[in-house]
Amino acid sequence: xxxxxxxxxxxxxxxxxxxxxxxxxxxxxxxxxxxxxxxxxxxxxxxxxxxxxxxxxxxxxxxxxxxxxxxxxxxxx
Amino acid sequence: xxxxxxxxxxxxxxxxxxxxxxxxxxxxxxxxxxxxxxxxxxxxxxxxxxxxxxxxxxxxxxxxxxxxxxxxxxxxxxxxxxxxxxxxxxxxxxxxxxxxxxxxxxxxxxxxxxxxxxxxxxxxxxxxxxx
Numbered sequence: 001x002x003x004x005x006x007x008x009x010x011x012x013x014x015x016x017x018x019x020x021x022x023x024x025x026x027x028x029x030x031x032x033x034x035x036x037x038x039x040x041x042x043x044x045x046x047x048x049x050x051x052x053x054x055x056x057x058x059x060x061x062x063x064x065x066x067x068x069x070x071x072x073x074x075x076x077x
Numbered sequence: 078x079x080x081x082x083x084x085x086x087x088x089x090x091x092x093x094x095x096x097x098x099x100x101x102x103x104x105x106x107x108x109x110x111x112x113x114x115x116x117x118x119x120x121x122x123x124x125x126x127x128x129x130x131x132x133x134x135x136x137x138x139x140x141x142x143x144x145x146x147x148x149x150x151x152x153x154x155x156x157x158x159x160x161x162x163x164x165x166x167x168x169x170x171x172x173x174x175x176x177x178x179x180x181x182x183x184x185x186x187x188x189x190x191x192x193x194x195x196x197x198x199x200x201x202x203x204x205x206x207x208x
Contacts, residue, residue, distance in 0.1 A: 047132055047139025049096050050146060060138035064095055064146040 108155030
C-alpha cells in the first residue's frame with residue numbers, strides 16, 4: 001500500500017493535484033491512500049518551500065507543479 | 078554582532094513563482110560564519126530564502142525538488158574551496174550566482190565576522206539576486 005501525500009494549503013492547484021493523484025491510482029490499479037497535508041509546519045518538514053507538492057512514500061517527487069494523472073502514474077509503477 | 082538575523086522563515090508560496098534560494102557554505106572558519114550571517118540577513122530582508130546546503134549534499138528530495146523550481150540560486154562561499162558551489166554542481170545545479178568572500182578581500186582566518194563584513198556580502202548578494 002502506497003501513501004500519496006499532497007502538500008498544499010487548499011488552493012485550486014493543490015485540489016487539482018489531489019484529483020490527478022486519485023486518477024493516477026485508478027489508472028495504475030495500485031493500492032494507495034491519497035491524503036492532503038495543509039499544515040504549514042508539516043509541509044516544511046519535507047523541505048518544501050513551494051506548493052503544491054507531491055510526496056509518495058515519504059519521497060518528494062514534484063514541487064510547484066500540477067502533474068497529470070499519467071505523470072503521477074509513472075511514479076506508482 | 079548585535080541582533081543576529083534569524084533563520085529562514087517557513088514558505089508561504091502557494092501556486093506562486095519559484096523562490097530565490099540562497100546557499101551559504103556556513104563553514105567552520107570566520108569567513109564561513111560571515112557567509113552564513115549574510116545569507117540569514119538576506120533572508121530577513123526578503124531578498125531571497127536561505128536554504129540548507131546539507132540537503133543538497135544529502136539529496137533530500139524536498140530540498141532537491143524545491144531547488145529545481147527556484148527562479149534564482151545564490152551560492153556564498155567563504156573560502157576558495159568553493160564548497161557551496163561544488164555541492165550545488167554535484168547536485169545537478171549548473172545555473173547559479175556565486176559570491177566568494179576571498180574576491181572581496183576577506184581572507185580565511187584573518188577576517189572578523191563584523192557587521193561591516195557581513196554588510197559587504199549582503200550588498201553584493203542583493204545586486205546578484207536583483208531582477
